Amino acid sequence: MGAVELSKGKYKIYHILGKKIGCTTNIQKRVVEEQGFKPGEYEVIFETDDIKEAAKAERQLQKDLGYKVDIKPYDKLFKKPMSKKVNVTEQTTTFAISKKDIDGRFLGDLKWETIYGSVDINATDKIEWILDNVKTSMYNNNRCYVYNKAMHEAGPFQTFDKPSKEVGIGIMEFDLIRDWAEKRGIYDKGDAKTQYIKLQEESGELAKALLKDDQAEVIDAIGDMVVVLTNLAHMRGISIEQCIGSAYEVISKRTGSMINGTFVKDA
Template identity: 50%
Template structure:
């Protein structure tokens, strides 16, 4: 976890260890500083630090926090049974966080280092019997964990039906139209953007919820349940590979074969 701390009148900084960095090194005890934000995402916390330094009028760091810690280009050794990481247990989570977004292939498919996956690995990893500076997890166990994250239980499906029942009762399906619903979706998206800029968690939840309601109704107006749309989208992305670039997942593009002429020669080759 990365902590964004504030020493009033002095500075705003980031650390993974408040006691060591703020108390032992700088001499400020609890109550003499405050934690403004925290996150496992080093990129988010780095941007937030600069933003708040500007907002409070403090000196801006020359280099962002995430630029001080270069990714280690961690190589994961995957066998049929296990995935082994080049780090001891006491340093494993830090290394995983510094390589967030990394994908690796196993016999159970492609895994990605997300926040939830990192937490699971850190809790379930074992020290390698061959090297104390390496740790591992079982691929099947990680696969089963990922499955439980994506399976929907009956409660949200019931909630979607409750939304449809409400919309039916209000006459949205009989008297409304998809164009109005789409405009409503854009309106809610604008409210979400504003909530994100203000970092207002309550408004973020409200805006996302409103967008889900609108999408549920829009799907129903086009003769399909939103559950079907979600399932269809997930089936497309579940085996997709790629990497994180500037905070966005960029999927791997398939290799396109160069067309050949009728006689089998490359079109750029001279006959």
């Protein structure tokens, strides 16, 4: 591709040095607000009013500069089909289309609400995450779905004005779990033994998810186990925060080495 003459236009090709080449119609929202980069940390290298020209330039620049090349051109992502239906439950979002037929044209510009917040399919990486994680409905082969919790915790759906859940679980989240359990009578009507049985059930779900290499189910099972452990600790008159703090106090001083994939502490 020859030298690109910069001109003003609706579609803007931006470059985040060392990170990516992308295309958007809204630099402020896509690059600054959603990805957290400030002016000076990115540059707009091409603008045009022609979406096909923008799509071609984006992929060529990705290739020329050694970045991952988008699977689908930008101009193929946002063409809406005649009818797009989404059914949302507490756990899943189901699309009225088969897994083999769902694509960027169907997903582009879709918006919906889940219990975890709003979903706005306004970027290529969000579309690619859904396409990589969507599953065929067990009830209808012409329907497919994603898990809401896994989707909201996935990188493309995180915004930089919110702390990433991968950094650590905040005290407030444990409080919310305890408040949830209190309102549902779990502390009044349950006991530590039943919570332990529940923990073993969730452990089995985690084992199945690991064997199937199902990342969404792994996330769901680990989250459920954290909830159960939070409640179990509360029923024993302690807090999950105390347990984590106590464990870390021990392991922070522990030395050892990895042997056959397992950390073995020094004698």
